[in-house]
Amino acid sequence: MKEQASRFDEAWWEGFLSESRQLSRPVVFKNALDADRIAAFQRAVLDILATLARLRTRRYGFRVYAAGRLLDDDEMNHIYDSPPQAEESVETWSQRVFAGIPFGIILNSGEKFHHDLSREIARMLAPLFDKIGLPREGIQFSIFIGDYDKTPLGIHQDKRGENVIHFHAGPAAKTMYLWEPEQYARLTEEEGIAKRDFAALKPHARTFHFEAGDLFFMPEGTYHIGAQDQLSIGVTVWQYTHTNQALADNLHAFLLKQLDGEPDEAITHDPSPPDDAGALDAILARRRLPEEYRGLDYEQMLRLAYQDWRHCLASNAGYRNSPFPLEPASPLTRSDRVQTEAPYRMLTRDTTPGRMAVYVRGNKLEMNRHPGLIAMLDRLNQGQACAVAELLGLLNPRWPAKIGLHLLGELLHWRGIRQLDAPSG
Incomplete structure (x- = not known):
């Protein structure tokens, strides 16, 4: 674990790159966030939850688990009807809404919802990206909240090319359990341990424990699961540098957005010969290339x-x-x-x-x-x-x-x- 000043300047990120061996090694940086930033992160997360409650949407990867079970649409109405209030802390809000039932919340695309938090994270990361360049497919931040025993997703591996910088906003601590891909394959395929049997896999894991204000970096490719027994908030910044094929797929989707046209209700057969492409004329005429x-x-x-x-x-x-x-x-x-x-x-x-x-x-x-x-x-x-x-x-x-x-x-x-x-x- 590396003790660092909470500056996030060029020198700080130099140390980060050195300790993480150029984004290839997991590491915890102690006391990266000061008390003011911890409080600001917690308040921003509550504001984001209030916004989602007002929008009454499960879009943007908004998932709520209670007692280990994903809430359905009807059950989500209780969450929407109980937004955090201005004077509430994350502790008082969660107690009011979940009444002691262990819960977990996951939200993707957090940068869309809170201008100040997004700007602060962007400022913190700017010196890093000045050094290494922007990830080819950008970044986003996801938010994890709860007092669940383990991450509801279970032991899993994210897509190739996705690494994460986890800003831990507390109030309680969290432990991440990591397995290298080759190790995980050996344990589950050769030694016969069930892929999500945490109890059997836990003795073989590398553990990384972090508290409020700490920063945890996890490189791409690792199998992992997080665990805590008390309430905590993590703001996790994901860097996307996927495979060339994934980038090509994203560029094709991006191109299609450039070709958006006016919707119509035309559903017709095409009686023309196979070498006649005239039926496309009406479609091409509506494309705004x-x-x-x-x-x-x-x-x-x-x-x-x-x-x-x-x-x-x-x-x-x-x-x-x-x-x-x-x-x-x-x-x-x-x-x-x-x-x-x-x-x-x-x-x-x-x-x-x-x-x-x-x-x-x-x-x-x-x-x-x-x-x-x-x-x-x-x-x-x-x-x-x-x-x-x-x-x-x-x-x-x-x-x-x-x-x-x-x-x-x-x-x-x-x-x-x-x-x-x-x-x-």
Whole structure:
């Protein structure tokens, strides 16, 4: 176990890479989070649970277990009807909702739900990614909450290329049990131990114990299970660098999103000969293929999709999931002030002659390319507070103010910037 200062600066991550042998060795870093961060992480997790209760959804990998059993849709209504209150701690909320029954909660895509927590984690990780580059398929964070005996998923191995940085927010401790793939195969295939027989496999495991404020790193490929007997919260950041085939599959899915068309109800037979592709005309006419993709062969299209993919990730500090858009209470005016929030940056890329793409928190906006727009985005990316009037002054003086206000409104909507001193409500 490595004692470290809670700075998460370049030197800290140098030590992390050294101790983890360049992301290949599990290790616990003691006291990585200070008391303020522990409290902030706990409060943010409760806020996320309140948001999910308001949305009344099981999307985003939201699963709740009680007494070792996954709750069904009807039982989830009790969770939705019992959101954490502003004054509650995780202890008081869980006691009110579960009344002493051992429970476990797992939530994926946590970065979509809490702006401050997502930004804080992105800032903490930025020096690491400056060193090693962004994972090819981005990052997301999952949240584990509960006082269950062992992880409800049982002993399991995650997909190839997925490693995890576990920020432990307490209040109680947790122990992870790990088996190397070759060891696990020998124990279960050659020695005949049942694959999920924790009692029989436990003596062969490497154990990693961590407490509130500690950080645990687990490399890809290991079989594992977590255990605790008291209430704890873990915020686990997953780095995705999957196989080349998995990346290709994701790029194909990304390409299909570029081809989205208007839905229709046409369900017809095709009586034409097999060599007649005319039935596709109606389908192709509804595809909204970006202009820069037109006329490309398969390899060119896939390369362009990869560029788009990487710009989306880079504009969102590596997060593969964009935040929910913001609906401002009122439009921006010349007297307002706005600011970007490091480490997020708005990126641009030239597409077709006279056109450019602007990437904002993982979203791609297409617009005409003008030097004034580039200057505006460069000014915002400096991270300082900017008066809207100043930003409008960077644009073509012949343009009406509504053009610049509309663009800034789009950046605000997609959470690339925030309004300072915004009205509450």
